Amino acid sequence: MAEQDVTELVKRLEEASHLKKHGKATKITCSIFDRPDVKLDSWKFNEWDYGKSKRVLPCSARGLFIQNADSEPRIVTRGYDKFFNIDEVQRTSWRSIQDNTEGPYEITVKENGCIILIGGLEDGTVVVCSKHSTGPRDDINRNHSQAGQQFLEQQLKEKNLGLKDLGRYLYEANCTAIAEYCDDTFEEHILEYNRDNAGLYLHGLNYNTVGFSTFPMAKVAEFANAWGFKHIDYFTTEDSSSLKTFLTECEKAGHYNNQEIEGFVIRCKDKSTGGTFFFKYKFKEPYLMYRQWREVTREYISTKQRVFRYRSHNYITNKYMDFVIPLLDRDPKLADDFMNGKGIIKLRKLFLEDYGMSGLEILNLDKIKELEEAENHVENVIDENTKFLLVTIATIGCGKSTVSLTLNELFPESWGLVVNDNITSNKTDYIKSALQLFKDGKQFVLADKNNHQFRERAAVFEWINQYRDSYIPYNCNLQVIALCFVDEVSPEMRALTIDRVMKRGDNHQSIKSESDDQQKVLKIMQGFMNRFQPFLPSKDPDNKFDFHIQLEVGKNSSLKNTITVLKELQRNYGDVIPSIPDDSIVHQAFERALNYKPTITKIIKGGNKIDKKQHKPVYFSANVIDTDLLLQHVRKTIETHASEYPSLLKSLDSTPFKDALHITLYHKSQIRSVGIKAKQMWAKYLDRYKEYLSKENNSEATKNIIATEDSVSFKLRDLIWDKHVILATVSLLDDTHPIVMPDGTHLDHLTCLNKVPHITLALFSNEKTAKYSGELAKEVYEFGIQESDTDTGMISLGTTDNLQFSGKVCINL
Structure with a gap:
């Protein structure tokens, strides 16, 4: 690796880090596990910047870690250049593939896990990275690079190989080993990886150079054999026509070698440059069907509301929901685990076993196809009625x-x-x-x-x-x-x-x-x-x-x-x-x-009209009655994990908890974002509390909060925080009818509109408002805590106390 090339790369990356938006580079400095004295700079760009024909990035690698950036810089690990699905961008259209690439075309099975990059230092220290971070972190509850390193150490031990031997080999070869870490005990995705097939699937060896250069798959297979990695299936075809035929036939069948897979990655050459060119061919099914089941289950757990029309697989998805809803309603732990990324595949398998078919059999069964076609969600026949x-x-x-x-x-x-x-x-x-x-x-x-x-x-x-x-x-x-x-x-x-x-x-x-x-x-x-x-x-x-x-x-x-x-x-x-x-x-x-001339002048008008003799509410809330008791139990949970997350304690030292805490039941802004049912619900809130809203009854012009006699009971669920905020999600004792009148009667027509009810406990910065808490809570419950591309450092902790708290329903003006 030419040192001056990497020096120039670092210079261009630093320049790009000062750009405002397009082409902006982001640097994160990381420690590594076994050498805390060694610092690596991880570089990345915004997702939308990769692959733009009009924008030339300093480096298009997804995963780029550089050591000694200030003196003698060296690339320690380098991922693949960002590559795209077939037809995702112009240069991965079949026409462009046929015109601008040449064989041999190496076709590799795409495994379904998280990517792990493995490099080495001069002393033999192995460096294991996820896509954008490495080393110890106290801001996440699932460290992909650490899990990857632990599995790597285990597989080397089983083959009587030393970790430093691998580190020296990678350093001397100046390359990065790239593997997919697939292990459902660590993190579930869509396809199943149990104890028998879990592991590090090696799918690439990249040279640690500024330009993208990678080993042929035959060499990758040799390396996997030598160091105990699991194999990626691959084979070669010489021309793009036979390649297209193979891929389309596999997608029609929905599997490869009778195995459900996510798809393929294809490696070939760019005709004009002779450089390496990658693209992927992702199967739509059964991957999309399984993903849809996962997402509709999350939606049901969050809202307790079921829908009956889906974008695809309408018939079988309704059968799936018929099966899982009673299980989720009977077993709160099953629902909690699902929202935390556990038991997703187990629930799917329970349904398939009960239904008596595999996912592939469901997709291929003529009767199911007929039923789906009747509901017009699978076949998508294009005809004169479309x-x-x-x-x-x-x-x-x-x-x-x-x-x-x-x-x-x-x-x-x-x-x-x-x-x-x-x-x-x-x-x-x-x-x-x-x-x-x-x-x-x-x-x-x-x-x-x-x-x-x-x-x-x-x-x-x-x-x-x-x-x-x-x-x-x-x-x-x-x-x-x-x-x-x-x-x-x-x-x-x-x-x-x-x-x-x-x-x-x-x-x-x-x-x-x-x-x-x-x-x-x-x-x-x-x-x-x-x-x-x-x-x-x-x-x-x-x-x-x-x-x-x-x-x-x-x-x-x-x-x-x-x-x-x-x-x-x-x-x-x-x-x-x-x-x-x-x-x-x-x-x-x-x-x-x-020559068209508009005949309408658009004037923006206000939304729901409220009588001028009434106060105009902004939102309805359940204000916590015993704030001290609630915060006491929040602190107890945090102190239990103090050694794991010192950054949180540091943040709370400078930013104390809020004095007044509340659960937002319904904010006026949700009228527009949630839909017609939300508009009707707002009207019901106004009707229920019209006496309180009357200015005659509450005449103080400066009054911002009107307390009612109604209440809401709840329990703490999880603490979630990042660099901007800490919040507590809550479980309402009655999700569908949470508001209780003084006589103990539940109001059957008022609900909480937030998908994930929560309490904002403290804001650590002025960059975000309390609204951000709801966005963060929803993101965590939909996607779980991961080392995401945004590197927000989110953390989630479950609370252990089972105490019940109460909140007074209040009108906020």
């Missing part, structure tokens, strides 16, 4: 309205258009209006809105699930397609879109660049661009789209984007677009779109 919802993802001035109007002008009989800026009522009318057009006979509907953030895209699917049955026949296939106008917000794009908006003047529903102050318009546009979150097809909620089309923003791009949409729909859906109109017809439609 409906297509095209959802735009953009920022202001990208041309989304022009493209949408042009497409609508081309096919006025079969295409419909909903422009969000024309909607002046409820936010949900954006999707309800689109669904109404399907009901009116349209096959394609364009839903024109920026949808520039993940939460907005998530809301699209929430509203579809909530309202589709009222507008679309139950057996109708709905394909939801993303039209992605923006890949990244570049300086060029900023300048171009601002210029467009200024030139169109007042020809817009809400942004009047001619009448309004120019600085106001610029501030609005900059806000949208700064908040923009790129489309990530492998992440929720963007992975819920059935298909996405990548468009461009440039001079005269709208006409080109219109053609791109039609061609991509034709390529992916065949006969639904039998032919693309002649250029002259497209141009005429485009001109009509450019």
Whole structure:
């Protein structure tokens, strides 16, 4: 490894760490287990920065650890360059694979665990890393690198091999061993790894160089044999055509060698550079079916509410829920373990055993296929009855309205258009209006809105699930397609879109660049661009789209984007677009779109109206009655683990617990985010406490809290904290009817709207508000505590006391 190359790399990484957003590098300095005197710098970039054709990163390695950065820098461990699923980005489309890569194509089975990087120092010390950290940590309850090292030590001991022998070998060879740690006793994923097949599955040996260079699989297999690693199945094919045939046939079968697998990783060469090129081919099934079962179970445990319509596998998922709900309701520990990532596979296996089939048998059984097809959630047959919802993802001035109007002008009989800026009522009318057009006979509907953030895209699917049955026949296939106008917000794009908006003047529903102050318009546009979150097809909620089309923003791009949409729909859906109109017809439609004049001026109005003679509540809460007793038991739990988590004690020394504690039952902001049922619930709260809200009864103008006579009983569940906050999640004694009147009667129409009821105990920084507590609690209960990409250092501790506490229902103004 050329020292000057690594020195230059460190210099470029440090420069990138000072960038504000795009291409920003993040450095985390770590100690290692056996040599606390040795410090390694772990480097990473934001997820959306990898793989951008217009952005050149100093290094695209996922997992990069550098020693002696200030003097004689050396790469100690290096992961693979970030690689993508088939069709996830342009260069992993089959056309690009065929045109731009060459064999031999090494096909390796993709195991389902957590990645472990293993390197060595000059003295033979072995360095074991997870993707972005290594060494002791007191801010997590599951240390992947430590678990990986412990298993490595065990496997070497079984072969009578020394840890330092491995460390010296890796140091002298200047390479990193890359393994998948699969062990359900440590952490469950989707596929099962019991004691018989748990272990470190070696799947790569990378040279510790700035550029990506890796050993052939034959050498990897030799290394695995020599050092006691488990093998990754692999084989080779010479051409991309036979490769594609093999992969598609395996996916149709849903397995490889009669084993459920996640998919394959393919290694080949880039024709133009001769460099190594990786891509993956992930199976949709049964992996997605199992993942859906896991997520709907978590949702049920969190909310105690069951849904009956799912995005796929509707019939069998309902059978699964019929089976597991009684088990979860009878056994709170089963539910608690599930939310902490334990017993997920066990619960799935119990269902499969009861049903008498394996996951593969369920997917392949003709009768099940017929039932699923009848409910239109597995087969997804594309025919004349299929409906297509095209959802735009953009920022202001990208041309989304022009493209949408042009497409609508081309096919006025079969295409419909909903422009969000024309909607002046409820936010949900954006999707309800689109669904109404399907009901009116349209096959394609364009839903024109920026949808520039993940939460907005998530809301699209929430509203579809909530309202589709009222507008679309139950057996109708709905394909939801993303039209992605923006890949990244570049300086060029900023300048171009601002210029467009200024030139169109007042020809817009809400942004009047001619009448309004120019600085106001610029501030609005900059806000949208700064908040923009790129489309990530492998992440929720963007992975819920059935298909996405990548468009461009440039001079005269709208006409080109219109053609791109039609061609991509034709390529992916065949006969639904039998032919693309002649250029002259497209141009005429485009001109009509450019001449469009909006007839509506959008004015933002307030939401729920409350009588002026009443106080206006912001949220309803259960305020803890005996705060001292509750905090006494919180401190007891923390002190029990004081030696494990000294960072928490340090934080609490400088930031004491809050004096007043409460559980938020319902915040006004949830009216918009949760949906129609939440709006109805808000009305019920207002009705229940209307006497308290009367200004005649509570006339003090400065009063911020009104205490009622109703109460809520609860128990502490878990303590969760990170660098920003510490909170306690709670179990309400009656999840569905938690509020009790003075006579002991439960109110059967009022519930807690938070999926994970909790109490914010203290805020450690000014960067976050109390709202962040709810987001953190939900994240932990949905995904568990892991060494996540964000390295937030979350910790969760279960409380051991079984004390019951009470809170007084209060109205917060």
